[in-house]
Amino acid sequence: MTTVRVATCQVSPVIGNYKRNLQQVKQSLSDANGLGAEIIVLPELPVSGYAFDNINEARALSENIDGETVSSYISASFNGTTIIGGFCEKGTDGEIYNSAAVVENGRIIDIYRKVHLWGKEQIFFTAGQDPAPVVSTQYGQIGVGICYDIEFPELSRDLTLRGAEILAFPTNWPKSETPAGERPNLHTIAMATARLNRVYVAVSDRSGTERGHEYMGASIVASPDGWSIANSEDNSEFRTIVADCDLDIARDKHLGEMNDILLDRRPELYLKR
Amino acid sequence: MTTVRVATCQVSPVIGNYKRNLQQVKQSLSDANGLGAEIIVLPELPVSGYAFDNINEARALSENIDGETVSSYISASFNGTTIIGGFCEKGTDGEIYNSAAVVENGRIIDIYRKVHLWGKEQIFFTAGQDPAPVVSTQYGQIGVGICYDIEFPELSRDLTLRGAEILAFPTNWPKSETPAGERPNLHTIAMATARLNRVYVAVSDRSGTERGHEYMGASIVASPDGWSIANSEDNSEFRTIVADCDLDIARDKHLGEMNDILLDRRPELYLKR
Numbered sequence: 001m002t003t004v005r006v007a008t009c010q011v012s013p014v015i016g017n018y019k020r021n022l023q024q025v026k027q028s029l030s031d032a033n034g035l036g037a038e039i040i041v042l043p044e045l046p047v048s049g050y051a052f053d054n055i056n057e058a059r060a061l062s063e064n065i066d067g068e069t070v071s072s073y074i075s076a077s078f079n080g081t082t083i084i085g086g087f088c089e090k091g092t093d094g095e096i097y098n099s100a101a102v103v104e105n106g107r108i109i110d111i112y113r114k115v116h117l118w119g120k121e122q123i124f125f126t127a128g129q130d131p132a133p134v135v136s137t138q139y140g141q142i143g144v145g146i147c148y149d150i151e152f153p154e155l156s157r158d159l160t161l162r163g164a165e166i167l168a169f170p171t172n173w174p175k176s177e178t179p180a181g182e183r184p185n186l187h188t189i190a191m192a193t194a195r196l197n198r199v200y201v202a203v204s205d206r207s208g209t210e211r212g213h214e215y216m217g218a219s220i221v222a223s224p225d226g227w228s229i230a231n232s233e234d235n236s237e238f239r240t241i242v243a244d245c246d247l248d249i250a251r252d253k254h255l256g257e258m259n260d261i262l263l264d265r266r267p268e269l270y271l272k273r
Numbered sequence: 274m275t276t277v278r279v280a281t282c283q284v285s286p287v288i289g290n291y292k293r294n295l296q297q298v299k300q301s302l303s304d305a306n307g308l309g310a311e312i313i314v315l316p317e318l319p320v321s322g323y324a325f326d327n328i329n330e331a332r333a334l335s336e337n338i339d340g341e342t343v344s345s346y347i348s349a350s351f352n353g354t355t356i357i358g359g360f361c362e363k364g365t366d367g368e369i370y371n372s373a374a375v376v377e378n379g380r381i382i383d384i385y386r387k388v389h390l391w392g393k394e395q396i397f398f399t400a401g402q403d404p405a406p407v408v409s410t411q412y413g414q415i416g417v418g419i420c421y422d423i424e425f426p427e428l429s430r431d432l433t434l435r436g437a438e439i440l441a442f443p444t445n446w447p448k449s450e451t452p453a454g455e456r457p458n459l460h461t462i463a464m465a466t467a468r469l470n471r472v473y474v475a476v477s478d479r480s481g482t483e484r485g486h487e488y489m490g491a492s493i494v495a496s497p498d499g500w501s502i503a504n505s506e507d508n509s510e511f512r513t514i515v516a517d518c519d520l521d522i523a524r525d526k527h528l529g530e531m532n533d534i535l536l537d538r539r540p541e542l543y544l545k546r
Contacts, residue, residue, distance in 0.1 A: 115539050115542055116537050116538075116539065118529070118531075118532060119529055119530070119531045119532065120531065122531060127539075129542075130542070131542045131543070131544050132542070148532075148537075151468075151469055151528075151534060152469075152534075152537075152538060152539075153426035153427075153429075153430055153469050154426075154427075154430065154538065154540070154543045154546075155542075155543060156426075157426055157427065157543075157545075158543040158544055158545050158546075161544075161545035161546075162544065162545055179500055182500065182501075185468060185498075185499050185500075188461055188464050188465050188468070188499060189465050189468065189469065189499075191461050191465070192461050192462050192464070192465030192466070193465070195424075195458060195461070195462060196424055196425075196426050196462065225458075226458050226461060226462075227452055227455065227458075228455075255424075256391070256392055257392070258391075258392045258393065258395060259391060259392065259421075261424060261425075264389050264421075264425075265389075265425060265427065266388050266389065266400075266425075267427070267546050269388055269401075269402075269403070269404045269405070269428075270404070270427045270428060270430075270431040270546070271404050271431055271434075271435065272430075272431050272434035272435055273427075273431075273434075273540050273543070273546055
């Protein structure tokens, strides 16, 4: 059994409160550490905030990979955690990206630039030109996407086929109405994604309200069987949840005694891609 | 607005009770007709039963496309309904297939042979060699899969990319434990499949117990927003549910004001298929 403790950290950034936002992130990382987390997933853009007014604002809040946001991840990783967290990236090419850093043992081991941009992100950001990565970390193979990426089953399947055991999605999910008695749609998507790929899915969602935009605070860790093993749904300022994930389960693609969800595929019969 | 009324019909066949099973199917078709259904989805193998002991039994219970099962669909379709229902097909090639017929106006318009075989089906059946179809019916474009097919997001996506507005899944879902307060995993998968493809998903599941195997009776019609608009979860002998589906919604792939879930795809960045 290869069990790792995964945390998702809810924060509630507000544009223009850079110091407060950064402090929230540092506090969350400390909370997750206190809960024994080995892998910590933070939301999308947790320090810059999300609801930019214009591209100049996005540019002003962007940071190089050695900026304070990623530096806070690096500092927190010296205690043995692997951290996946969003940041507003100022690329060396001058472009602004909606990115996630994967950090462990005091160094950056990967940067992912979001490839499916949501809403006005298309104005503020340049879309990533590289595939979402599967990162070999000290705790296992972690596939990384950001928010809207989870709505592309092709991306989750691709990460799974490339060996991901956990899919980590830093997320800022806009608030939408959930019918009485139902889980938020983000939970449903995460649970089905986990089940259909037999991987763990860890979505770290933000909360709070920014310029009139509300967010869900609907983080979840779903098991390869498709059930929630930790989740939240509230709009509080902070909320860190943890779940123990046995990666042996995610490496075994059997379903029942006679099936294997990857070997059973019939790619020659899926006509369009 | 192009609204069609979709029914799913739960039945509880038992191997060896061919006449009773056929009578249940005819009764269900009549019930659905009474509820004003225009499209009717029946479970997988509703007349042969499912839990075969051996291949000879499957062969003995198989029928040509002009057998009594498909004939019962044809008879029921003269009143203007489109029917998608399973049957144990004896192919003209001598092979046995786990198939679904699509029937309307007194004639067969398509036959689909299940391409992903579950469990012991691999002993009893030959896997289909043709892609799951998108059938142009009088009520819209219907993509057809059978049971375990729904666990392949590639198949649902392919049907969507080929124009399906409703995905119909005749199903026999083995009973499994559902944690308290959760929907059956079949519902979660159907709802996420609907949401991620912005199509209607109509799963017609069987109920009952056969040779010790229990089934879920967890039919559902999910909307393109990913919510249940009709569902059941009980083990009663019969249960027909209906939902009105506005196909204009399924034809519109916009999500929010600036996104389109199909145009936003980045196929060049999904490395494995």
